[in-house]
Amino acid sequence: MADDTERDATELERGNESEPVEVADLADVEADLESLEFPATGTEVVDALGDREIESVEGTYAVEELIPKVDRERFDSPGAVRVQIHRPTVAAAMKKVVEANETLPNAEFRWSQRKAFEKTFEALKAIDADDDDEGIQVVSDWIVEQITEKEKLPGSRGVRRRAAKFCRSNGYQVRNDEWLGI
Template structure:
């Protein structure tokens, strides 16, 4: 492409088009998400309780400081110790990171079980991308399984914990997505190839 006004204009238009496509794609992904069941005012009140904790802090330090504090959600009441792993392998950079974790209690409880199961392993830490993939898989299950008390999330957390104990390693995100897709199809939910679980 020539480096003249016409070429630069075309490059700018192409970049604007790609940016719009990315924004539309991101909005479509967010549009399918289920609203977090914990009220934001409840989370803000909880975040002030974390003032006593020095960040970055491990999950064990947070549980020690505020583990007995209860969080009200649309589906029930949870103690912080039920949602944050009591483990050294999990580190939170700020109160906002803890808040983000507990705003979806079912997913937080599943991730707590996974982190605590992996804590005794020599290479126990979940990478940020692997953690995000697990959470994204749980959100996909939450979205399709909204009427069944998030049974899919519980089933997948059980499967991951069992794999950690049997194989003594953390299963890859692709294996988790593949197993979640099997669960969905077994229970009559369609999983398209262009969806997150469609591996």
Template structure:
């Protein structure tokens, strides 16, 4: 890279982007874990399989390189292809971003279904902020201790997919949070107004 003003600016932007990715990974690792941790050796194996992938990479690139790798979550085993959408619409900026995505297999599976349903929409895409809001809603549902079967995660991800198919649009994050709060209250789970689901 040339040692001129534009070269230095690009290096600074790249360094900033890498730092943001590291910060996101660190924050997610420090966050409340709603699922048992995936075995670190399995995550290391996944990272090794992704060494040949050039990032940023699509979901299809990740699945092609490591789709057959498996991760264990409690008593369940998931292939990476069950957790990452096999699409060119889904992008990962780094191996760390893939690692973060698959660390919560049940939520990753639900988000994969949503991303794949979104592909059927002609003029819509699942943007980063909307994806983050959906994921946070699913994490809040997963955190309900009494709901060991993850019924809330299944019900709300099914509801989102149905809305996409019936209405041919992505439901807004507030709409999803309201539906999640409705599910919680109808099943006897308390949702306070100052919580994420308390809309």
């Protein structure tokens, strides 16, 4: 997991992010994170920093809106938390999915599947930049419905299909060589 976190941090440094938060806010949050012992669970992070607010180009978010308050969610370092909150729209959607998945008996959310969900939300963010992230909301709601109704986390391919369906039905072109072009 540390390699994935380091890779995510490198991508952020290269500017591959569509909705960065203010650097000063991240520095303050990271300073507060230093009081935690790592690895830390999502519950521990939210308990310590839940009401702390960060600013992004999308608006103001409390940390508790971005980090799932579950014990299975683990962060290896303050930098891993920073990677998560650096993409607030995607983080909020993933929080909803992770917390819904936690209601399932024997809930499992493989790292590769999680990364595919995040990549789908990022693709929707890039396509749906002017529509209040409606696509992200629609797809995250659909995932939660699948968890609730079928008592099963949908596969990453199904999530991509649902995202592509949303895009096409709303006039967004999705090419076959793109992530959502399934």
